[in-house]
Amino acid sequence: MTRGARGIVGAAVAVLLLAAVALLPASAALAVTDETPAPVATTSPSPTPSPTPTPDPVDPIRSSQYWLEQYGIEEAWETTRGEGVTIAVIDSGVAGGIPELENAVVGGTDMSGVGTSDGRTPLGSTISTRSHGTWVASLVGSRGLADDAGVIGVAPEADILSVSLGFGAVSDVSFSEQVAEAIVWSVDNGADIINLSFTTNQTQWDESWDRAFSYAFDHDVLVVVAAGNRAGGTDVVGAPATIPGVLVVGGVDENGNASEAASTQGSTIGISGPSENLRGIGPSGVVDEWSGTSGAAPIVAGVAALVMSAKPELDAINVINQLIQTADPAPRQSGDRDPLYGFGIVDAAEAITAQLPRIEENPMGDLSRWIRINRSATSDDPGGDITPTPDPVDLPALPPPDPPAQAASPLIPTADSLREVTLPLVAISAAGILLMLGVVAVSRRIRSVRAQLMRGRSHDNSKEITFRA
Incomplete structure (x- = not known):
């Protein structure tokens, strides 16, 4: 090969080598030098990715209970779930045989005369009435199911007393008498809170309720009452929501606005809670959707149980104060106390943590004072707190009694008979x-x-x- 041909071949080889180096990865190109041979390519196994943990499926029923997170209840559960508190559900009866409620109901009775002695037979002439008491109980204290499934109450570790009533024509016992006896029984059997999710649509009440509600207040029992619903014919609150001293609960929708159908208005409303798109367990164990202040009341009663459990040193009126002073103002609320919202919307997390000064008078009113003013026929001062006491009067001494008459024959006339009859x-x-x-x-x-x-x-x-x- 001529020198020129050898030069051409050498140049071609050099070009090919440069091209090969350019095609190598950057790290390999940097490693190649004139002193070290080119590395031999080897295969390495592909890394195996770590398995991504699959989140537990969210139970659709539990996730539908929006109030648990929205109203600070889940946050409050980090402190307490209501242990040590007993709530009496005076309603149509809490059905038995429901797993979520079996360990929650610790006692009960019947006031209608047609239910069972344990208060566990639902009463009522309609399906909704028979289901009512079980719905209410499940909202206030259902234990839920395993794996965070099923309906869980606001105070899932509180105890429930089931006191059944006969609404309408179900019972021959008057409704007023049933309610009065139910309240006294609940107090005597350890209730700390009484829930009344019904209304009479009348502002006045029977005098037997004076004694029954006074008995509850005198024994430091908190009474929570539903305000009533416009859809049910209640334009303004009626008894028992008109009784001074009870905590009356109005209803709001998920946006915090007063419910048009599932609530009403009145100057006695103290606080608001959710009253729409609620979930409650029926007597058959099926979860039903329902609305009304009948559901808002047990939710607030459950929050009251959380407060009592977290702050056992508070009496009933100071528990009420914790609830109303920590309530969140509603978006459309007017003033400190609104006839639609009361003092605002319940906030469980704030209610159990706030440190408030103690109060001595019930912010919801004084029933004993109302009785003195309205049940008394003589009251010179309708706005006073003290019943006037009359000045003492000196009366003359009574004459001595006549001596006892001597026995005589009825056939022989006496001087009195001669003077008064014969002459x-x-x-x-x-x-x-x-x-x-x-x-x-x-x-x-x-x-x-x-x-x-x-x-x-x-x-x-x-x-x-x-x-x-």
Whole structure:
């Protein structure tokens, strides 16, 4: 090969080497030097990715309970779940045989005379009425199911008393009497909170409720009452929501606005809670969707149980104060206390943590004062707190009692009987006899005069006749 040909071939080889180096990865190109041979390519196993943990499936029923997170209940559960508190559900009865409620209901009774003695037989003439008590109980204290499934109550570790009532024509016992006896029974059997999710649609109430509700207040029991619903015909609150001292609960939708159908209005409303798109367990164990302040009330009652459990040193009126002072203002609330929202919307997390000064009077009113003013016929000062006491009056001493009468024969007249009976009878009889004798004498005189006149007239007539003859 000529020198020129060898030069051409050498140049071509150099070009090919440079091209090969350019095609190598950057790290390999940097490693290649004139002193080190080119590395031999080897294969390495592909890394195995770590498995991504699959999140537990979210139970659709539990996730639908929006109020648990929205109203600070789940946050409050980090401190307490209501242990040590007993809530009486005075309603249509809490059904038995429901797993979520079996360990929650610790006792009960029936006031209608037609239910079972444990209060676990749902009563009512309609399906919704029979389901009502079980719905309410599940919202306030259902235990839920395993794996965070099923309906769970606001205070899932509180105890429940089921007190069944006969609404409407179900019972022959008057409704007022049933409620009064149910409240007293609940207090005597350890209730810390009483939930009443019904209304009478009347502002007044029977006097038996005066004694029953006073009995609850005197024993430091908190009574939570539903305000009622416009859809049910309640335009303004009615008894028991008109009774001073109870905590009346209005209803709001998920946006915090007063519910048009599932709530009402009134000056006695103290606080608001969710009343739409609620979930409750029915007597058959099926989860139902429902609305109304009948559901808002047990949610607030459950929050009250959380406060009592977290702050056992508070009495009932200070628990009420914790709830209303920590309530969140509603978006459309007017003033500190609104006839639609009360003091605002319940906030469980704030209610159990806030440190508030103690109060001595119930911010929801004083029933005993109301009774003094409205049940008394004599009250000179309708706005006063003290019933006026009359000045003492000195009365003359009573005369000494008559000595006991001596026994005597009823056939022998006494001086009293002669004076009071015999003598007046004789006098009247004598006067009657004299009157009769006078009448007889006058009658005889009249007949005598009349006879003489008749004889004289006959004699004159006879003379006239003889003359004419």
